Amino acid sequence: xxxxxxxxxxxxSIYEVVGLTSxxxxxxxxxxxxxxxxxxxxxxxxxxxxxxxxxxxxVVIEDYSCVILxxxxxxxxxxxxxxxxxxxxxxxxxxILIAAISSAPILLAKAGLLKDTKFTGGIWQNFFDxxxxxxxxxxxxxxxxxxxxxxxxxxxAHQEFARKVILGLGLAENxxxxxxxxxxxxxxxxxxxxSDKEFDEVKQSIKNNF
Numbered sequence: 509x510x511x512x513x514x515x516x517x518x519x520x521s522i523y524e525v526v527g528l529t530s531x532x533x534x535x536x537x538x539x540x541x542x543x544x545x546x547x548x549x550x551x552x553x554x555x556x557x558x559x560x561x562x563x564x565x566x567v568v569i570e571d572y573s574c575v576i577l578x579x580x581x582x583x584x585x586x587x588x589x590x591x592x593x594x595x596x597x598x599x600x601x602x603x604i605l606i607a608a609i610s611s612a613p614i615l616l617a618k619a620g621l622l623k624d625t626k627f628t629g630g631i632w633q634n635f636f637d638x639x640x641x642x643x644x645x646x647x648x649x650x651x652x653x654x655x656x657x658x659x660x661x662x663x664x665a666h667q668e669f670a671r672k673v674i675l676g677l678g679l680a681e682n683x684x685x686x687x688x689x690x691x692x693x694x695x696x697x698x699x700x701x702x703s704d705k706e707f708d709e710v711k712q713s714i715k716n717n718f
Contacts, residue, residue, distance in 0.1 A: 509677075510573040511539045516560060517592060518585040519553045520578040524609045524663050528576065528670035531686050536679050543567060545591040553581045564595045572604060574677060579610020579630060579663050586615055593619050603657070607673045610663035617642045626655040630663040 512532055514525060532538040544550050544560035551557055586592055596619035599606060608616050613629035616622050618641050628650045636644040651665040652672050659676060661669035671683040680686070688697070702710065 514576040519580040574605040577608040577612035627660040628653040
């Protein structure tokens with residue numbers, strides 16, 4: 509399968525996408541490129557300094573099956589980043605899955621990708637009158653929503669968002685093996701055992717890296 513592209517920008521939210529990115533990488537072996545407008549350090553909303561692996565102008569979009577956009581508590585830097593908006597605009601009518609969570613659909617709207625697309629997100633309703641590019645008529649009050657090749661979600665629905673993206677990529681028919689959130693857990697749910705072969709591999713890895 510092709511790689512996955514995760515765009516990062518100032519104040520981006522790690523927790524909204526890490527369930528998805530870690531599952532893609534660890535469960536499906538998919539390579540993820542973390543891309544910024546430039547190679548400068550980008551600080552997440554919780555203060556983690558992150559180094560992009562490449563820049564937007566180095567991206568060959570045909571190498572990717574999906575673009576992920578995390579939300580951010582302060583949208584101003586990303587919203588005014590013309591390199592970012594121009595890149596998103598170039599995705600119009602491309603055959604690629606676009607997944608935006610929380611406030612990130614605002615970036616898609618500014619790039620013109622939501623004119624004919626239903627969407628949701630963690631978007632203050634005040635913004636619909638403030639941003640003329642944000643189409644109120646296409647907004648739906650749902651936790652997660654897919655319309656055509658665009659998946660959007662409210663920030664607290666990050667597990668459902670991850671499930672929807674994995675299904676959208678055709679990686680699994682059922683995601684219950686990867687996400688096990690429940691209200692209550694039995695003792696069996698919380699006791700983990702490796703097979704003998706798996707445990708031998710773990711022990712060998714520990715020895716090799718000691």
